[in-house]
Amino acid sequence: xxxxxxxxxxxxxxxxxxxxxxxxxxxxxxxxxxxxxxxxxxxxxxxxxxxxxxxxxxxxxxxxxxxxxxxxxxxxxxxxxxxxxxxxxxxxxxxxxxxxxxxxxxxxxxxxxxxxxxxxxxxxxxxxxxxxxxxxxxxxxxxxxxxxxxxxxxxx
Amino acid sequence: xxxxxxxxxxxxxxxxxxxxxxxxxxxxxxxxxxxxxxxxxxxxxxxxxxxxxxxxxxxxxxxxxxxxxxxxxxxxxxxxxxxxxxxxxxxxxxxxxxxxxxxxxxxxxxxxxxxxxxxxxxxxxxxxxxxxxxxxxxxxxxxxxxxxxxxxxxxxxxxxxxxxxxxxxxxxxxxxxxxxxxxxxxxxxxxxxxxxxxxxxxxxxxxxxxxxxxxxxxxxxxxxxxxxxxxxxxxxxxxxxxxxxxxxxxxxxxxxxxxxxxxxxxxxxxxxxxxxxxxxxxxxxxxxxxxxxxxxxxxxxxxxxxxxxxxxxxxxxxxxxxxxxxx
Numbered sequence: 001x002x003x004x005x006x007x008x009x010x011x012x013x014x015x016x017x018x019x020x021x022x023x024x025x026x027x028x029x030x031x032x033x034x035x036x037x038x039x040x041x042x043x044x045x046x047x048x049x050x051x052x053x054x055x056x057x058x059x060x061x062x063x064x065x066x067x068x069x070x071x072x073x074x075x076x077x078x079x080x081x082x083x084x085x086x087x088x089x090x091x092x093x094x095x096x097x098x099x100x101x102x103x104x105x106x107x108x109x110x111x112x113x114x115x116x117x118x119x120x121x122x123x124x125x126x127x128x129x130x131x132x133x134x135x136x137x138x139x140x141x142x143x144x145x146x147x148x149x150x151x152x153x154x155x156x
Numbered sequence: 157x158x159x160x161x162x163x164x165x166x167x168x169x170x171x172x173x174x175x176x177x178x179x180x181x182x183x184x185x186x187x188x189x190x191x192x193x194x195x196x197x198x199x200x201x202x203x204x205x206x207x208x209x210x211x212x213x214x215x216x217x218x219x220x221x222x223x224x225x226x227x228x229x230x231x232x233x234x235x236x237x238x239x240x241x242x243x244x245x246x247x248x249x250x251x252x253x254x255x256x257x258x259x260x261x262x263x264x265x266x267x268x269x270x271x272x273x274x275x276x277x278x279x280x281x282x283x284x285x286x287x288x289x290x291x292x293x294x295x296x297x298x299x300x301x302x303x304x305x306x307x308x309x310x311x312x313x314x315x316x317x318x319x320x321x322x323x324x325x326x327x328x329x330x331x332x333x334x335x336x337x338x339x340x341x342x343x344x345x346x347x348x349x350x351x352x353x354x355x356x357x358x359x360x361x362x363x364x365x366x367x368x369x370x371x372x373x374x375x376x377x378x379x380x381x382x383x384x385x386x387x388x389x390x391x392x393x394x395x396x397x398x399x400x401x402x403x404x405x406x407x408x409x410x411x412x413x414x415x416x417x418x419x420x421x422x423x424x425x426x427x428x429x430x431x432x433x434x435x436x437x438x439x440x441x442x443x444x445x446x447x448x449x450x451x452x453x454x455x456x457x458x459x460x461x462x463x464x465x466x467x468x469x470x471x472x473x474x475x476x477x478x479x480x481x482x483x
Contacts, residue, residue, distance in 0.1 A: 013212075020289045021216055028293045052174070056181045064205040065212065066291050067299075067326055067333045070198060071188030078185060082178040121193060123341065125294040125361070 005049055007151060011038045012058050020065050029129045032137040034144075035062060036080060036110060040103060041148045043084040044092055055081030072117045076110045083109070096142050104138035203304075206328040213289050213299065213331065220288040280432040281315075282306060286425065287331065296339035296363065296422070298322075302430060303330040311391050313431045319397040319419035320344065320385055321428050336422050337398065338363045346383040346398050351376040354386060357399055363422045366399050368414035373406045383416055393433040 015035025023031060035058055042050035059077030063070050083106060084091070091102055111134055118125065191198045284300040291297045302308050304327050312324040314334050322342070326333040335342050340361040346368075347354045353375050357366040371377055381401040387394025399416035406412045 017212060017216055020213070020291065022220070022288050022290045028290065031290075031293070052177050052181060056185070060205070061209060064202060064209050067297060068292070069189050070192040070202055071185035074188070075182060075185035078178065078181050082174070085174060117189065121189070123295065125340075127294075130294060 004046055004152065008038075008042050008046070008049055008054070011042075011148075011151075012054075014038075016058065016061055016065060019062060029132045030136045032133055032140050033107065033110070034140075036077060036107070037103070037137055037141065037144045038148075039077060039081060040084050040106065041144055043081055044088050045148065045152060047085060047088055050081070052078060052081050052085070069117065069121050072114065072121075075117070076113045079113060080106050080110050096145065099145075100138050100141040103141045104134060107134040107137045202326075203329055206331065210328075210330055213287055216289050217287045279434065282308075282430040282432075283427055284308075284314075284332075284430055285427045291333070294361070295341075296322075296336035296359065296361070297325070298334050298336065300324075300332045300334055300428065300430075301330070303328050303332050305330055308332045308430055313392045313433070315396060315429045315431055316420045316425040316427075318421055319399070320392055321420045321422065321425065323391055324430070334428075336363070337418055337420070338366065338422055344392060344398060345386045345388040347386045348377055348401075349382040349384050350378075351381070353377055357383060357416060364417055365402075366416045366418060368401075368416060369411065371404075371412045371414045372410060373408065373412050375412070377401055377404055377412070377414060379404055382419075393431060 012035060015033075015038045018034045019031070039050060039055050039058065043055075055077045056074050059074035060071070062068075062073040062077075066073075087102065091099055094102065108131075111131060115130065188198065192202075282302060284302040284306075287299040287301055289299050291299065300308075300314075308324060308327055310324055310327055314321045314323060320337060322334045322336040322339075324332050325335040336359070337344055337357070338359045338361070340359050342359040343356050345354065346357045353371070355368050355371050355375075355377075357368055360367050368377075379401050382397055383399045383401065385392040385394055385396050385398050397419045399418045401414060402417045403415040404412055405414075
């Protein structure tokens, strides 16, 4: 249990670091939200560890890291975490492709929330490019599951 | 029929129901956002959180800095020689211009004193390096490695060797966020060096392009004009290059379509200068501002005033700082 908890925090930190690592210009818009994917994965596999408080806190750290309005990503992480908690009994039964589709919907919702709050706070960017992370995140989902499964098997 | 609970937390000590917990945290987030937009007390929370986050930013920055250092220290001899030659040539040219500059500077200072107005000469500069951290692909912001501890303040002007770079938008304990002049939310008052036309240059979200939306069809602007900062608004020191007009299209009936290319190297700069200057001095106070620096030998005046990176002094070397940026 402790190992699982530690793994959760380490993968969260890694996700946050990867959220601000400089990427080459053409790759930058595709940057997947790895911290969010890690959070979804842990809510699905170990919902007793990955609670809403943790999700909210990592969102808050992301806000500070990227200098956004305080609470923006926190709210996004919270909403996605809550919905995943609600859906987890069903989602765990799904084949991986279907899971990826649900993840895509969750990411879409998350980015819509970000877009909406950006608009409210006057940072609106309306290009279609901003929806690319939804696609790249959904495509990466099987990889996240594979990596997570191999790591958790070793830790527990 | 038994209904399965979605809440998989342990039954003992599980805390509040999931939905209540969700609603409470959501309310806190919304409250935080509103407070962050409206009030400034929240800055303290952000600052203490940024202290926790600072090592992470440093860690992300480290490999890039290390690579730079390694390639720098193992650079081959011929390349270093070439670089050295090029720099010497540039220095010779710059020195030549500086000789004339020293005289002009002195003359300018005398003239300004006569007008009891020594507005807007950079008095103190501090070199800061840009952390290799990606904030948001859709906004042009960078993070500097200097913060409140170094005396950086909000809205401070930031320059690089070639022109105006941006202004400080957020100050943390040991970092500061800078909004570039090309950010779509940024605007800067400018003046054409050739014709004296004043207007405003607005960022477009493209690092190589500023837009000048308020230029009338009749106004005297043409491609190639250098746009300088005017110092209006008191944020930027006047007379520093901002951009060069790249395109003028007089198609409409009232406003021309004008674009300009920033002179500062917004996408390549690694080190920038934070500038302290006096926006405007009251006539009465002007006599008192004949400060020790200008009264030295004219030859060493430019060293404190020029934005050239080579001469950037350490903050202690120059005059009592105009920290607050205005009086």
